[in-house]
Amino acid sequence: MKNLLDYTLEELVLWMKENNESSFRAKQIISWIYKGIKDFKDMRNIPKSLISKLEESFEISFPEIEEVYKSNIDGTEKFLLKFSDGNLIESVLMRYKHGNSICISTQVGCRMGCKFCASTIDGRVRNLTAGEILSEILVVQDYIGERISNVVLMGSGEPLDNYDNVMKFLELVCAEYGLNIGQRHITLSTCGIVPKIYELADKNLNITLAISLHAFSDEKRKEIMPIANKYTIEEILEACRYFINKTNRRVTFEYALVRGVNDTKEDAKALGKLLKGLLCHVNLIPVNEIKESLFKRSSKESIQDFSNVLKKLGIEVTVRREMGSDINAACGQLRRSYINTQKIGGE
Ligand code: SF4
DSSP, rough: EGGGOOOOOHHHHHHHHTTTTOOOOHHHHHHHHHOOOOOHHHGGOOOOOHHHEEEEEEEEOEEEEEEEOOOOOOOEEEEEOOTSSSSSEEHHHHHHHEEEEEOOOHHHHHESTTTTTTGGTEEEEEEOOHHHHHHHHHHHHHHHTSOEEEEEEEESOOOOGGHHHHHHHHHHOOTTTTTOOOGGGGEEEEEEOOHHHHHHHHHOOOOEEEOOOSSSSHHHHHHHHHHGGSSOHHHHHHHHHHHHHHHHEEEEEEEEBTTSSOSSSSHHHHHHHHHHHSSEEEEEEEEEOTTTOOOOOOHHHHHHHHHOOOOOHTTTEEEOOOGGGTTOOSTTHHHHHHHHHHHHOOO
16 A cells, blocks of 8 residues: 655645545645644545545555664664564654754665664665655654754665655655755765766755765775775765756765774875865764774774864864764664664564
């Protein structure tokens, strides 16, 4: 059965026409959904005959909140969400002065194989649909009773490996009849699937593109990110230049600092040289240590030194504030530790 959350207003209008119903009903139905109504019978202004037709064709499928972990340090909340097929994903709510921000997942698992990431250890299980990605926001918004105004596609999954669903999600999340979140409040993070960056640029959206770079040379990058065997850094940067030309938007480069791997002053100089002249910003991320990985977090001192070197080279840089470090807030950690606990419990 089709999930009504996957439908745009235009698609639902079309369905109404095909089923000899008035088009204006589509808007009424969609507005119920965005109010969190899960049962067609609760849509009070919809005639019973139409409700029966809807019930025959659609379901309204929201994930269930399986667990919520709240950080005692900064109030970050991590949600473990369970879809009707039993698959689990994570969404993280961060509260800032400028509003609530959510980091959402786009796939169950991931097949990109980044060595520092817990989401990829069991590969990609499946893509999330546009409606499922959207439902992460709706469920969390409903739970906290507050609006979410910023969205980051940086949870489990590679958004550009689920391109069509993610593009439809962007349409749904920005729609005036939906959550009406401005494109400028959305960041899409990719490990660098070059052809899809060009496709995205051609859409001319006002979203922020973030590239998980994490290394300044192809050799170093190959050590931690298998995608580097497919696309070189120069190819990624060329695609970024195209994105910048098309959208006039600054690109963010994510750089996870791993002790002894990519965190020396020389590394910073090489990174600065690589990015010089590009309309960009570097976001340094002190890597979260995961049980399954040998990677260790850089010391505070080397993070500071790294940042200073970049600044001296004229590169804008921020060190990502650590959020929810006491609740396994890094990508894929919670789902994994939860699944492991369940396995242990069942043995
Ligand atoms: S960092 Fe992102 S792209 Fe890489 S394995 Fe994890 S979820 Fe996938």
